[in-house]
Amino acid sequence: MSETPSTTDxxxxxxxxxxxxxxxxxxxxxFASGSIWLVLGILLGFIASAKKHAPEFxxxxxxIDAGKVDAAHLSALVYGWGCQAAFGMxxxxxxxxxxxxxxxxxxxxxxxxxxxxxxxxxIVTILAGQGSGVTLMAFPSYIWVxxxxxxLMITLWSLVQFQVRDAGHVYVSQWYLLAGLxxxxxxxxxxxxxxxxxxxxxxxxxxxxxxxxxxxxxxxLLPTALASAYYLAPKVTGRPVYSxxxxxxxxxxxxxxxxxxxxxxxxGAPIPQFLPYAGAAAMVLILIPALAVGLNILKTIQxxxxxxxxxxxxxxxxxxxxxxxxxxxxxxxxxxxxxxKMTQFSYTGYGLDILAIYGVFSLCAFGAIYFIVPRVxxxxxxxxxFITWHFFLSLYAVASIVCCAIIGGIIQGQGMxxxxxxxxxxxxxxxxxxxxxxxxxxxxxxANFVFCLHLLLMWARLGRRSSHPTLLQNHHPESPHGPExxxxxxxxxxx
Amino acid sequence: xxxxxxxxxxxPDLDExxxxxxxxxxxxxxxxxxxxxxxxxENGMEPVSxxxxxxxxxxxxxxxxxxxxxxxxxxxxxxxxxGYLREDSPLGPGEAxxxxxxxxxxxxxxxxxxxxxxxxAGCHQPTGAGGAAAPPLAGSEWAMGSTAALSQIILHGVTGxxxxxxxxxxxxxxxxxxxxxxxxxxxxxxxxxxxRNSWGNQGSIVxxxxxxxxxxxxxxxxxxxxxxxxxxxxxxxLEGAELAPDTLVDxxxxxxIDAPAE
Amino acid sequence: MDHTRDNPLKRxxxxxxxxxxxxxxxxxALILWPLSHGDVETVADLKAVDRLQVKAEVQxxxxxxxxxxxxxxxxxxxxxxxxxAPSPGSMAVPSLAPESVSAEDPAESPxxxx
Numbered sequence: 001m002s003e004t005p006s007t008t009d010x011x012x013x014x015x016x017x018x019x020x021x022x023x024x025x026x027x028x029x030x031f032a033s034g035s036i037w038l039v040l041g042i043l044l045g046f047i048a049s050a051k052k053h054a055p056e057f058x059x060x061x062x063x064i065d066a067g068k069v070d071a072a073h074l075s076a077l078v079y080g081w082g083c084q085a086a087f088g089m090x091x092x093x094x095x096x097x098x099x100x101x102x103x104x105x106x107x108x109x110x111x112x113x114x115x116x117x118x119x120x121x122x123i124v125t126i127l128a129g130q131g132s133g134v135t136l137m138a139f140p141s142y143i144w145v146x147x148x149x150x151x152l153m154i155t156l157w158s159l160v161q162f163q164v165r166d167a168g169h170v171y172v173s174q175w176y177l178l179a180g181l182x183x184x185x186x187x188x189x190x191x192x193x194x195x196x197x198x199x200x201x202x203x204x205x206x207x208x209x210x211x212x213x214x215x216x217x218x219x220x221l222l223p224t225a226l227a228s229a230y231y232l233a234p235k236v237t238g239r240p241v242y243s244x245x246x247x248x249x250x251x252x253x254x255x256x257x258x259x260x261x262x263x264x265x266x267x268g269a270p271i272p273q274f275l276p277y278a279g280a281a282a283m284v285l286i287l288i289p290a291l292a293v294g295l296n297i298l299k300t301i302q303x304x305x306x307x308x309x310x311x312x313x314x315x316x317x318x319x320x321x322x323x324x325x326x327x328x329x330x331x332x333x334x335x336x337x338x339x340x341k342m343t344q345f346s347y348t349g350y351g352l353d354i355l356a357i358y359g360v361f362s363l364c365a366f367g368a369i370y371f372i373v374p375r376v377x378x379x380x381x382x383x384x385x386f387i388t389w390h391f392f393l394s395l396y397a398v399a400s401i402v403c404c405a406i407i408g409g410i411i412q413g414q415g416m417x418x419x420x421x422x423x424x425x426x427x428x429x430x431x432x433x434x435x436x437x438x439x440x441x442x443x444x445x446x447a448n449f450v451f452c453l454h455l456l457l458m459w460a461r462l463g464r465r466s467s468h469p470t471l472l473q474n475h476h477p478e479s480p481h482g483p484e485x486x487x488x489x490x491x492x493x494x495x
Numbered sequence: 496x497x498x499x500x501x502x503x504x505x506x507p508d509l510d511e512x513x514x515x516x517x518x519x520x521x522x523x524x525x526x527x528x529x530x531x532x533x534x535x536x537e538n539g540m541e542p543v544s545x546x547x548x549x550x551x552x553x554x555x556x557x558x559x560x561x562x563x564x565x566x567x568x569x570x571x572x573x574x575x576x577x578g579y580l581r582e583d584s585p586l587g588p589g590e591a592x593x594x595x596x597x598x599x600x601x602x603x604x605x606x607x608x609x610x611x612x613x614x615x616a617g618c619h620q621p622t623g624a625g626g627a628a629a630p631p632l633a634g635s636e637w638a639m640g641s642t643a644a645l646s647q648i649i650l651h652g653v654t655g656x657x658x659x660x661x662x663x664x665x666x667x668x669x670x671x672x673x674x675x676x677x678x679x680x681x682x683x684x685x686x687x688x689x690x691r692n693s694w695g696n697q698g699s700i701v702x703x704x705x706x707x708x709x710x711x712x713x714x715x716x717x718x719x720x721x722x723x724x725x726x727x728x729x730x731x732x733l734e735g736a737e738l739a740p741d742t743l744v745d746x747x748x749x750x751x752i753d754a755p756a757e
Numbered sequence: 758m759d760h761t762r763d764n765p766l767k768r769x770x771x772x773x774x775x776x777x778x779x780x781x782x783x784x785x786a787l788i789l790w791p792l793s794h795g796d797v798e799t800v801a802d803l804k805a806v807d808r809l810q811v812k813a814e815v816q817x818x819x820x821x822x823x824x825x826x827x828x829x830x831x832x833x834x835x836x837x838x839x840x841x842a843p844s845p846g847s848m849a850v851p852s853l854a855p856e857s858v859s860a861e862d863p864a865e866s867p868x869x870x871x
Binding site: 198 | 771782
């Protein structure tokens with residue numbers, strides 16, 4: 001089925017560039033503001049992590065007390081960075097895959113500003129002490145419906161684009177995009193209704209909040225990341241996705257398992273017995289779609305190791321997918337009942353969350369951003385060194401966080417289960433892992449500060465004007481694309 | 496194919512010293528990134544690898560084991576402690592009322608609360624043993640005897656010498672009126688029943704009707720009573736229908752459950 | 758009208774259908790929620806009525822009786838008042854109970870259970 005790639009005709013190029021042009025303002029806005037929220041979220045994460053083992057750190061400032069800064073950190077990371085990066089990716093990917101220009105860029109841009117405004121209000125209220133206290137839904141209750149409305153303002157157009165696409169192939173990415181687009185309002189709407197709007201039992205609200213927390217990753221951020229991976233892997237390598245059947249298998253496995261997960265956080269709580277066990281089983285089974293997707297993507301790029309190393313987007317995406325497999329394995333191991341018993345109230349859950357949000361989603365999002373931004377701004381990235389720093393610091397930092405969190409969590413759990421020792425012993429023994437996490441956050445802060453700077457420079461149209469991309473590991477002074485040149489020197493370049 | 500008349504719409508955001516027309520000529524130069532992109536191809540049709548299926552089967556087994564460790568997932572009685580919830584009321588399922596109980600038990604329970612709330616325990620002790628501030632209630636003939644006298648003691652207080660259980664007591668200032676502290680006929684009835692039936696005392700139940708009559712009786716005079724006055728004028732039982740100890744009453748109103756609502 | 762798949766009518770209908778799809782669950786929940794809640798009044802609810810009434814009364818009385826200015830004044834003055842803690846050595850240590858284990862020799866008393 002694989003033909004020789006890279007037969008681009010002028011019409012395709014025109015279409016691509018017109019699509020990119022139509023979307024440049026919303027997409028760049030989402031990525032740029034998302035990256036600023038990422039830096040803020042990581043800074044708050046650094047402070048939150050420090051407070052866990054050194055509560056006197058910055059305790060003179062009352063608005064970053066431990067509970068508030070923790071809630072603000074997660075909110076900034078998920079809603080400020082995660083959702084906005086996802087929006088940028090979704091609208092661009094759907095436009096490109098349906099080959100339709102975006103006709104609602106203005107509305108999307110306005111909605112993006114509104115989203116930022118709402119998130120800012122939300123985080124300020126959290127730090128002022130008026131948060132709702134619900135995990136990951138810490139914004140005050142009146143904010144949530146507006147978030148849902150703004151989400152619809154941003155993403156309904158992608159659904160319309162899908163409906164009016166030219167008849168033909170539906171790409172794997174589009175399955176994931178469609179699914180994510182429809183899942184998110186479902187989980188957000190349900191969560192708003194059952195946690196804030198209705199007068200139900202407070203335990204049910206707690207269970208629904210736990211379900212939502214898991215759903216935001218598994219049913220929105222992850223499908224977006226996978227859509228981007230399924231787009232970039234064949235796109236950059238020029239080969240078809242390895243197997244349609246495996247893609248189908250992986251997609252439906254995720255669709256079946258995703259909505260059940262989340263309740264395992266409440267194992268032992270007085271909620272209906274089957275919920276935590278169903279959640280634990282679903283998280284154990286998440287390994288299946290992880291393996292399927294991993295197999296598919298990695299097989300797609302096999303034998304193309306140099307390309308994967310050179311292209312920043314492919315490098316980040318591949319790392320994201322590998323971390324997704326690792327997430328699946330860890331989830332498989334840590335959601336068996338004895339493991340939950342040990343690690344339920346410890347660093348471990350936090351480590352898995354960060355692996356999911358940063359390791360899987362964010363690395364895939366970075367891959368997409370490194371691919372999309374040059375196309376949308378028609379400039380190339382300024383510095384491959386920045387990209388390399390970003391990559392390695394991110395990878396090491398997230399690996400440290402996950403290792404420290406999981407091992408530290410197990411030690412915490414052991415300490416808590418050992419009833420002959422006082423609580424202080426456990427806290428002392430595991431505090432070094434807390435330190436490890438905090439230091440890793442500091443590295444992550446540096447990495448993403450570099451990234452944010454780089455992205456903002458690109459947004460300001462200060463990128464390199466060149467005909468060929470910024471690649472990592474540029475060992476050849478002669479690029480395979482031909483001699484370096486300015487943008488008006490193109491005649492010598494063949495596509 | 497490119498349309499040259501759309502030059503003006505194709506204003507590239509390039510430097511001023513770039514010749515727009517020239518740049519437009521090299522169309523692919525306008526979008527080098529887009530032009531070097533490869534096309535997405537149709538998906539490969541490799542079959543699902545057997546290894547993937549095999550590993551998935553193992554994972555499903557483990558997941559099933561996790562689910563199985565939940566035991567009887569929908570078994571309420573296995574998870575909830577016995578007696579955690581009240582049983583259905585004897586009036587029938589779905590009628591969620593606080594279950595009624597025997598009159599004596601409920602009156603005594605209510606009276607115990609009033610005893611504490613009205614600060615009787617402060618002087619008479621929670622054990623009814625009395626002490627430096629009050630005579631004992633346990634074994635006291637005033638408690639077990641005439642209900643009218645007992646009610647007036649509570650409602651008006653006592654002063655002067657008084658003989659209780661063979662001993663004579665005379666406290667400076669005597670006992671004050673506890674009418675305010677007791678607060679109402681129901682509480683008075685409960686308190687009196689409690690006093691008459693605790694710490695070894697054996698007495699009858701004082702019903703709410705009797706307590707109401709007691710309150711009426713108390714209106715007739717003011718100031719503390721004395722032992723002589725009690726023996727002389729109040730050595731009777733209060734009027735009112737007797738309440739059998741095992742009548743089912745509502746715990747809140749202390750009225751028999753088949754009594755008409757008042 | 759252009760009869761390709763992409764025409765304004767299709768865009769219009771797709772928009773509203775997508776909106777409907779997204780809000781379907783919300784509509785369903787709004788319809789079904791009152792039907793499923795039931796009219797069960799639990800014992801906890803009955804007992805809660807009294808308890809909440811008492812709580813409201815107590816809170817009302819406490820707020821009325823709270824003298825905010827006096828409180829603020831007292832707090833401000835508390836910082837200025839001299840410390841009431843005794844200075845070291847100024848107070849006699851109370852004598853140990855006779856015949857208790859520690860009375861003989863404090864060094865021999867059993868280790869405190871920390």
